[in-house]
Every structure is written in C-alpha cells, then in structure tokens.
Amino acid sequence: MSTGNRKTVTPPRVTIPIGPQHPALKEPGMFKLTIEGERIVDAEVNIGYNHRGIEKLAESKTHLQVLYLAERICGICSATHNGNYAQAVEMAAEVEIPERAKFIRTLTWELERIHSHILWLGVAFHEVGFDTAFMYSWRDREIVMDMLEDLSGNRVNYSMNTIGGVRRNVSEELRSSLLTRLDKLEERMIYYRDVAIQEKTFWNRVDGVGVLETSVARATGAVGPTARGSNVPVDVRFNDPTQAYVHLRDSGEFEMILSERCDVAGRAIVRVVETIESIKMCRWLLQNLPDGPIRERVRPRVQPNEVLARYEAPRGEVVHYLVTNGTDKPERWKVRAPTHANWVSMRHTLIGNYLADAPIILAAIDPCFSCTDRVTIVDTDDNLIESVPLDIMRVRANKWYRQNGGKF
Amino acid sequence: MGFLQKLINKARVKSPYVFHFNSGSCNGCDIEILAALMPRLDLERFGVKLVGSPRHADIMLITGPVTEQIRPRLQRIYEQMAEPKFVVAVGSCACSGGVFRGGYNVLGGVDQAIPVTAYIPGCPPKPTAITFGAYKLLEVLSKAFGVAEKKEKEEVPFDITAAQSEGVAET
Amino acid sequence: MSNQDNVSIFRPALEEGHEDEYALLNQIKSEMGDIIIEEGTYVHIQPRRVFIQIRPDKLRDFVKYMQEKHGMWQFSTLSGRDLGNDLQANYHFFINDKKIAVTIRINVPRTMPEYQSITDIVPAAEFVENELREMFGLVPVGHPNPRRCELPENWPADEFPLRKDWQDPRGLMKRSQTTGPKEVK
C-alpha cells in the first residue's frame, strides 16, 4: 500500500540554550529557546548568574554605604538605584530635601535616561546589522556621557545623590554649557528618530516582530518602554511622581509616550521619542533651576518605618521596599529592577517568531542585554553540540533574511 | 627563539584579540569596554579586536566579582583559551570584589578563580584608562616576548590642569 | 505574634490630604472586613501608599476581589520579611486608575511556611515567588513552575540566606573578603 510508505516530515524540535556568555554588554542570563524549523515554540529564561547577594550585604552596611552599593546594582541605571535609595531613606526619616537638590537629582536621572536610550538604540541598530548607525549613535552618546562626567566627576557611577540631597552643585558656567550641548543632542536625536522610522534597513527588521499584545503585557506585569510600546500607560514619572517630577507634571508640557504598535518597532519609537522628551525635560529643569542649598542634614539613625519608593528607570519601574528599625542600618531592603519584571513577558514576545529575530527581540526589552552572545545548539536527536557565537548567529540571521525576506 | 616564533610573537603583540567576559558585574565596566572600542577612542587602532569566542582570543577581559554560579563557567572558558593567554581584571570588582566584598555569593576578585596578568582599577575605569591598560599590557608583552621596539615613542607632554581650565572639549 | 520592634514601624497618616487612600481602604474594609487583620492595615504617611494585612488562607480570594472590583492589574513585586516567629510576604500592587500602591501582606508561621501561590491569577508573580522560596523558605503551594532561579546550583536546600538567623555556616561571607590573589593550580 502506497500510504504505508508515506512519511510525515515534521520539523525537528530543537532546544537552543543562549548564554550565559556575552561579549557585548550585560548580565549573564540564559534563554532556552525551543524551535521547530525556524519558529520559536517555547522559551524559558534562566537567571541567577549575576546574583551577588546585595540584599543580605546591605543589612551589614550603614545607609550611607548602602547608597554606593545600590549604585552598583546596575551600571547603566546607577543614578536610578542610588537616587531611589536616597529617596527611600529620606521618606523613612520624613525629611524634605531642598528644591534645588530635587531638581539636580531629577536632572541626573533624566540625563541617564538619555544615555541609556541612546545606548539601546545603538545596540538595536547593531542587532539588525545596521552598524553604521550603531557607530554614529555611540559617537553621539559621548556627548551625554561628557555632560554627566562634567556634572558628577565620573562617567558611569555618578554618586550624585546622598541622603538629604545631592553632593555637587551645578555652577552657572556648567549650566550654560549643558544647555548648549542639549541643543546639539536634540538635533541628533531628531535625526535618529527619522533614521529609525525611515530607513528600511532598520524598519523592515522590526516591523511586526516580537508582538506583545496589550492584554498580555498587562497580565505579565511588563514595565517601562516594553509596556508603553504595547499601549499600557505605566510610567511612574506621571503616575506616582516624586522629586521634581511633580513640577514637570504640573507644568503640563510633558506627556507619557505610548505606542499602539505592540511590536519591536513600537518599543523603538517609544524609546526614541522619549529621549527627545527627556532632553526637553532636562532643558526645562536647567532653565527653572531654583536657588538655595543643595543638601539637608539627616541624622544617621533613621526612625522605624517602612516605605515603598518607586521611580521610573530607563527600563521601567524600580521598586525599593525599605524597612528601617531605628539604627543606622536597614532592616530589610528589597529591590525590584525593571528587567526582572520583563522576563515573564519576554517568553510571550519570543513565541511564534523566527529564530532569526531572536536577538532583536531579546534586545528590545533592553535586558541588561548581553546575555545573547554565545549560542549553543543542542540537537536533541543525536546530542550534537555546536557552539555558535552570536555574531555568526547574526550573520546567519541576515542571510536568512536576504533569502526569505527579500526586502533589503 | 626561531625566526618564525619571533614573527608570531610580533604578530601577537601587534594585534591581540580580546574576549570579554562578564562574571557578575554591574555592566558599568562592560559598557566602558565597549565605549573604548567605539569611535571616540577606537581601540582597534592598536589592532585590538573584540571576538565572540574564547578559542580565538589572546586576552580575556573580565569584569565583575565572580559569582558562585559563574565560577565553573569562567574556569572552563579559561581552559578553553589557547596558550599563551592573558587575563585582565577590569574594574574594582574584578580586582578584589570592590563593594561586594563580604557577599555570600561572590568570590571577591577574578584572581580567586584564575590567574590574572594585569589589573585596571576604577569603578568603572574610564575608556581612556582601559585604553591605557591595554597599551601598557602590550608594552609588557612585547618586552616579555623580546620584540620591543628599539626606539621608544616619545609621549607628548600634556598638562591636565590647562585642559580643565579650557573647559569642555568639543565633540 | 510579631515581636515588639515591628509594631512601631507603622506610621499611619492623618485623614487630611489622604482622602483617596482612606476612601479605598474603607471600601475594602466594609466589603472584605472579615479577612483583614487590623494590626498591619493602615494608610502610610507617604502619599499614595496603602498597606493591608490579610489572613494567609484568603490571599487568592482577596487578590481576585481586588482585580475585579478595583482594577488592580499592575503587579510590582513581592518581598519577604523575617519577623522572628513569623515570616511575612508582601505583595506590592499598583492600582493604575486610582494611582494608589497597595501592599497586601500575609504572615505565616515559621514552622509551617506555606501559603497558596497566586501565579495562575497574576502571571507576573512567577519569578518573584520562586525567589521568595529560595531566599526565605516561604513555599508558595501550587506554583506551576518551581525551580531554582537566583542561588547557585550547589546551594543546600535547607539554607535561606535572607532569614535573620542564617549564620553563614560555610564561611562564605568571610571568604569573599579577599586581600590578595589566591594561589590557583
């Protein structure tokens, strides 16, 4: 019988662990992608390679020392954790810091957002194989890095905040120089917005890729540009403002950036437009900088209290839950970094997409990202193990797109 | 030393391939390493190339205090590198554990897991410091291999305070 | 129940200036009053913060009620605390429409640290519930995907580093205070 010889050909189901190595950027993480042919059918995230036991360590340090420990949770959002911890301790001690300190703190936060988003933009350009724009954007990122260095004295860990205010003042000279450079930066960012939207090299690779529906984004607790790219209005700067964001919100000149696209392109647009908005915020803050002292004395022993401090980091909402007990050390300090909230939704963005798109989808949540570097392909049938660096994977992805996408 | 060996050593010093490994760092050092390879300081001028596989690399740049979970992977990757291999610890965490000393899940420095050739302190080191570190390591290597150039390049004297008073450099 | 230090950490706010928060808390109290434990329930002096302590066995009911009645879909995080005799789990939610952060907490006895997982109704809680189990030994019963996520693979299963009585039996914290390179083979 002829039907007896018929063979049903199903694409083999293969599991690909990605990570934990990464020569490019961020935390070591591991993604196990299960694929059928070119389609991803399941994804699992393994973390913990970067677990340093910070929360335990903090219980043996004073509030002032934890401030610097908090800064080193993440090198890209260092001012975020540093400032948010400072603000948590101030809330616990029920101290109101001077207005000028609030403005300078917010200015550091916003400048950091600009640098982080330009960094992401560069990485996204790199992941889709558009290295010219990658180099351009990193060249222009040096402008904002120099601004931060002039402001704080270090390029990455700014140590600008202290408990009760900020540590460095903004001189009149620095203020005008920052304003000039903000103009230049804005011009460049508008240009990158046009590149991101109009260059088909970039657009065709992100359009309709990695879809995360609004309902899924809500249920899985996505935060930051990942959620706002799916039209979920979560932005702590507007929903739960602290520091000078209260003034920024009240001025009515700024608005939450949302996109209805739900795909990687939506997230890219949210980030680029948000950068331009951030530049405007920085300018507003510098122009309306009030006079006065920059720090308030806070006693090292903080009264027993519990606070929940929230702030919108470049990648999303940061939550610090701090319990103080009357000594100069924290009783319990819990940190929820934004990427941690995005892991759950990541699975949904990956499923159903092509393997070739995996690097850009992983990069799109800005996952303290570099996890995506060395890929090991394990064939489940004969246990053949092949080690593939991400750059080769990227070349394969580009080749696959040339053959199948054909839009380049 | 045979002529061929000398040639190989010379080539090695002229164009070292580096591999970057994050052993639990905060990403600060990682982006600064990347920034050192970017247009402003273009480390590739010295022939330094960032590669994705330890098998291709001569120098491994390590950032981070080495967490317990990553230690066996770090040691395995170190073993995979071809001889001669050099390890550079970038940043305070990689040098000694830095602010994470006393944590229950870190080893406190790369030298607790694998031998380290050079240390670049700083939290994080500026890209210029990384460039300087790479440059210095190349000098040391060329001496060790006996391929140092006879004539030392003269450094242009530079006054830091003068540059600071001039204000901000134009980008 | 709880030791004395923890009673004093509550700093309730005056009604004035916190009308929205009190309105929400009073509505919840009138509708779900039987499962709320008064001791840890209050409006915090910080703007937009409400803390609610409930009976551990009613956690799922309460979360479902909050989702249906108050549109509480944004889950922030889950943090644990060691209170001595009890272990505490704090679920931090944010009500986006009313702009109020709600913390739901449950105390479970240290001898039987188990409660019902809410991962199936709040998918975002998957990672943090795993994390809480590792760090405090608070077991979410019915978790769909229990696995190790933060600690290294060779970590003993009966040690929970964030409990206050964890005394570092293997000298790990001392080991990492290095002063020089270690001789390696």
Next chain:
Amino acid sequence: MSRLGAMEKELLKSIKKKPATVIYPFTKEGLNIPVGLRGRWTYKNPDRCTGCKICERVCPSSAIEMVECGPDDIQTKTGWRPICHFDRCILCAQCVESCPRSVLELSAEFEMAFLSRDDMIIR
C-alpha cells in the same frame, strides 16, 4: 513608509568632518577631563591629618585601612594614618567628603594599570 536619503546625507557630511577619534595615548588632547574628576586616591595633606579614622568607617568597600605612622611619616595626633587598598577603592569620594579637615583627595589622574595587587596599596 521607507525612503532613501536619511543616512546617505549624513555619510556625505562626515567626509568634511574631523575624525571623532582622539589619538590617545599619544596625546590627551580632545579628551574630556572635567574639574572634579574622581581619579586616584591621594593622601594629600598629611600635616592636617589627626588620625580620627572617620574615613575608614565610612568607606563602603573597606578600602581604607588605618596603619601606625612609620618613622618617615608625618606623625598624626593619634599615631595612625590611612592607607588605601586601591584594588578595592570604588572612587566614590565619600572619604573625601567625610574628612573633617580635607586631608584626602581624589586626584585627576586616571591612567592606572597594575601588574600585581601588592602594587595597588597607596600610602
């Protein structure tokens, strides 16, 4: 949606531009070295030091250690002086800020590379 030209114009423009690369380490021109850069830890004014140990206490990474003054050092009031284990220093400048008599400083020197951890103790 897509059109040509956004990138090409920029490419043409950059022909006329100066190269963005700074030719460090042969010259430091063009680098951004701001006032107040946090660089190498220095024991700048030993004559003012009283040996009060505040710097040791505030250091988040326990990089500063108090040692007894040697015979060549300037003798402080308590007979102790700080040294810095620079491999642990995180350049936060909290010791500089906490010092009541501005003894310490983080200088603008940032070019640091060492071959051994023993060389990294700054006296």
